[in-house]
Amino acid sequence: xETIFNPLVGGLLIGLTATIYLLTMGKVIGISGIxxxxxxxxxxxxxxxxxxxxxxxxxxxxxxxxxxVAFPETRSQILLIISxxxxxxxxxxxxxxxxxxxxxxxxxxxxxxxxxxFIFMAAAILTVAIAH
Amino acid sequence: MNAIITLLAGxxxxxxxxxxxxxxxxxxxxFLDIFGDWNPSLIIVMxxxxxxxxxxxxxxSKQLRPFIASKWQVPTLRQIDSQLIIGSVFFGIGWGLSGxxxxxxxxxxxxxxxxxxxxxxxxxxxSGAHFLQTKMSQK
Numbered sequence: 230x231e232t233i234f235n236p237l238v239g240g241l242l243i244g245l246t247a248t249i250y251l252l253t254m255g256k257v258i259g260i261s262g263i264x265x266x267x268x269x270x271x272x273x274x275x276x277x278x279x280x281x282x283x284x285x286x287x288x289x290x291x292x293x294x295x296x297x298v299a300f301p302e303t304r305s306q307i308l309l310i311i312s313x314x315x316x317x318x319x320x321x322x323x324x325x326x327x328x329x330x331x332x333x334x335x336x337x338x339x340x341x342x343x344x345x346x347f348i349f350m351a352a353a354i355l356t357v358a359i360a361h
Numbered sequence: 362m363n364a365i366i367t368l369l370a371g372x373x374x375x376x377x378x379x380x381x382x383x384x385x386x387x388x389x390x391x392f393l394d395i396f397g398d399w400n401p402s403l404i405i406v407m408x409x410x411x412x413x414x415x416x417x418x419x420x421x422s423k424q425l426r427p428f429i430a431s432k433w434q435v436p437t438l439r440q441i442d443s444q445l446i447i448g449s450v451f452f453g454i455g456w457g458l459s460g461x462x463x464x465x466x467x468x469x470x471x472x473x474x475x476x477x478x479x480x481x482x483x484x485x486x487x488s489g490a491h492f493l494q495t496k497m498s499q500k
Contacts (some may be wrong), residue, residue, distance in 0.1 A: 233405060239381025240406035246374040251417045253366050255427035256434045260463040265488045278364055279371035280467060287384050289489060300473055301387045307460055309479040315455025317487020320471020323448025327462040331407065336414025339373030344441050345449040352453025357393040359369025360458065
């Protein structure tokens with residue numbers, strides 16, 4: 230039961246946020262887009278607040294729920310840097326990440342987002358299969 | 362008002378990531394490892410998020426404008442181009458390597474600082490490289 234409860238609540242919260250944000254602010258939630266808006270646009274306050282909230286909420290781990298899987302041992306810096314560069318450049322070139330394309334895009338049945346999600350899932354699955 | 366809603370949106374989104382354990386790269390890699398020791402829990406996360414999201418778009422279709430903002434700013438681009446495909450391939454490889462996509466990567470700044478600092482630093486440089494490239498090609 231617990232194995233279903235946590236992902237279900239987590240997904241509902243993510244979907245609820247996307248819905249509230251859409252119906253009030255009129256926009257989709259895409260973390261990669263919000264981050265680059267914070268970094269490279271002139272309107273920084275709102276993206277800053279969103280990211281601050283995200284980090285606070287996302288780090289409230291042990292306070293709310295018991296984790297079922299341990300965090301990985303700290304991995305090599307080179308791996309993390311290559312990963313970050315690919316995620317940063319790739320999400321901007323492709324116009325979205327797991328939130329923008331994966332959740333918000335599929336919710337509105339955007340053909341671009343459905344294709345993007347299929348491709349990044351496939352690439353990620355293959356990468357894990359090769360790397361592990 | 363905008364500030365409060367945006368901060369709350371970030372907070373609830375982050376709680377969603379924490380509850381679903383997407384903030385833990387070991388869970389994400391376990392989900393992507395379909396040929397190995399597969400952990401399917403993130404399918405439930407995606408499915409429930411998308412189900413609620415669809416409800417949002419259904420309500421949107423009945424509304425002329427958002428409750429606060431003056432107009433809808435939902436992406437309207439429909440063309441599937443090489444940028445979308447290549448960008449998504451890069452993103453997928455990067456995601457598979459570490460188990461971090463942008464949201465969980467940012468939370469790693471607190472959850473796992475010794476990883477988060479390198480990932481987020483590179484994430485900013487990667488985004489910046491695309492920003493500069495776009496800016497230069499516009500000149």
